[in-house]
Amino acid sequence: MPLKIYRLPLFLLFSLLPFVVSANFDFNANCVRAYQNIFELKLGTARQLITAEKKARPQNSIIPLLENYVDYFYLLTIESKTEFDKLEANKSARLDQISKDDKNSPYYLYAQAEINLQWALIRGRYGAYFAAAREINRANSLLKDNQKKFPNFPLNTKGLGLVNVVIGSLPDGFMKSTLSTFGVKGDVQTGLSQLDKLAEDLPKSTYEPFYEEVIFYYAYILSDVAKHPQAYTKTMKYTARIADSSLLKTYMQAYVCARNGKNDQAIEILENRPKGNIYQPFAYLDYLLGVVRLNKLDLKAASNFDQFLQVNKGGNYIKDTYLHLAWISLLKDDTANYTALLSKAKSKGATYIDKDKQALNEANAPMSHLVLLKARLLYDGGYLSRALEVLSDSKADDFKTVKDKAEHAYRLGRVNNDLGKDDAALANYQTAFNIGKNQKYYYAAKSAVLMGNIYEKKKNFLKAKAYFNLAISLKDHEYENSIENEAKQGLKRIGG
Structure with missing residues (x-):
């Protein structure tokens, strides 16, 4: 059974953390609580705590950073370009507030870098590569400057490690050439080493509350970017410390299991995930459960795909969902419904992500051979x-x-x-x-x-x-x- 993080009493946690650097970068107990709720995907609770902080300390420049975290995870879970376009306008006002604050705080440059990096990661999902490259360049520059000013501030390593791996693994093309023009280069092995060391060191430091964020990025990089042979082992090792009440932990573990042939474990994790109105709706988890159940040739996976289509509010994974439903019909020898579902795979949803692009390709290809499928x-x-x-x-x-x-x-x-x-x-x-x-x-x-x-x-x-x-x-x-x-x-x- 996974170990859980046992939360320290907040007054004790607050007294231990080197967060209160200046009056206007006040990572106080209320902000720590909001941050923890964000990384359990309890975004509604986090918003309430941030609102309370805004009323009590409106000049606290940790507030815009926390607000950006909320937007980031909201957009990751909802997969909606419309919502992205609406919320993206928040970026400049947040950076403006932070830029007017205490330049002698390690959070001054770090918070600006983090906001730029978060928007770049979301923006890249919708093909806005030039703007994303500019934001990555800006984040990289800010973090390097912060590293020089505050070499013992470990959170710099999180962003620098992420940039190193993402840039180092980019294929030749527009995004990579743009970043090269800006002078940004990356190295996959350097970035992995940076994040691995941080994952090992944070639990032994006063920056332990940032552990879950580091592991979120590290797990994503291991599985999706570096395609590391130890992605499963390392992700399961590092997520074992995270509280079972975290829906983000469910996502990290189920995703790495699904990507690494641990299908039964993925099914178990997803079927036993924490639920309730306290959590941000995360339709992708229904889609993923459908995928792993169908990998077992369990045709009841159709119910999970149908659930995804009912609750999903974005445009991503829709084409791939209809392709999977078409496969279920093919496995049932229902070629008429197979053809109808392929038609939906062609006409519905977006093609921002590789899964949907490939689903569209397959929907236009000859019928899959049953043995090969x-x-x-x-x-x-x-x-x-x-x-x-x-x-x-x-x-x-x-x-x-x-x-x-x-x-x-x-x-x-x-x-x-x-x-x-x-x-x-x-x-x-x-x-x-x-x-x-x-x-x-x-x-x-x-x-x-x-x-x-x-x-x-x-x-x-x-x-x-x-x-x-x-x-x-x-x-x-x-x-x-x-x-x-x-x-x-x-x-x-x-x-x-």
Whole structure:
């Protein structure tokens, strides 16, 4: 059973924390309580506490920082571009209040950097890359200045670590070139080391209340940005300290479980998540529960997807939800409903995020082969033996199209790879590459990267380099930017 954080009495916590730096950067007990509620996703309670602080101490410049945290997590959970456009106007007024305050406080530059960084992370979800790049540049500059002025202020490392990883992992393109123009560069390994050290050190310091925020960013980076092989282990280790009353903890743990083949654990976490009106509505968790249940070929997952569509107020994940519902119909051999749901995947929702872009691509592609669909879902859930059984019941000749032949070999490679059967995986990946290298599908390029990873593990760096470069050489296929970036990170690891 996970350990819980036992909250210190607030008067004692307040006396221990080095937060009260000046009269107008007053991270007092009420602000600490608001901050803690934000990171449990109890945003309504946090808003009440912030309102009370505003009445008691209107000049406290911690208030605009806390208000920005509330907007940030509200927008993350609601996934609404309309709400983003409405709330984005708050940014300048908050920065204006802070900029007029005490320049000798470590929170003066830090709070401005944090607000810029939060808006950049949200803005990037909607394709506003130039504005996001400017905000990242501004945040990076402020944090570096603050580091020089206050080298022992550990919160600088949180933002600098995040910037290092995000920028270091960006594929070549507009965002990366813009940041390079600003002189902002990143390094994935440096950023990971910074955040890992902070995660270890904070619980032993008086800055322990910031622990949950650090772990939130670190978990996101491990799973989504760096795709770190220890993403699951590290996330579960570091989130174990967080109180079970935190809905954000549920999200972090369920997400990393779902991304790393711990499907049953993800289902258990999501089904037992804290509930009630005290929590910010988070429709994504219904969507995620549908995904992990379908990975187990549980067709009752449709109820979770339907629940998501009912309560969701944003535009993201809608196309992917209809695609999953279409798959359920296909697994039921209901081709009429499958076609109708694919039509909805094409017409409803937005295409800001990769999941929805890919869902639209798949909705326009030929019908999925049932064997390959089952194997794909089972693999995603970590049910490797079941996936191998499904794939082994078919031969390459059973698949008629080039796409299906390439995918069959690729899926066999993924399963064998995860089962530790490197030689079999290499043979499968090579077949997938040979069949699919002239196609728009991602199987060939991804197979090349994965072969590079295997040879890297075997210390055969010459072959690893060759396959990473082979992946980069393939163009005009699905996931081109992310696969190319994976290959470049591989070359960087082996000094290629």
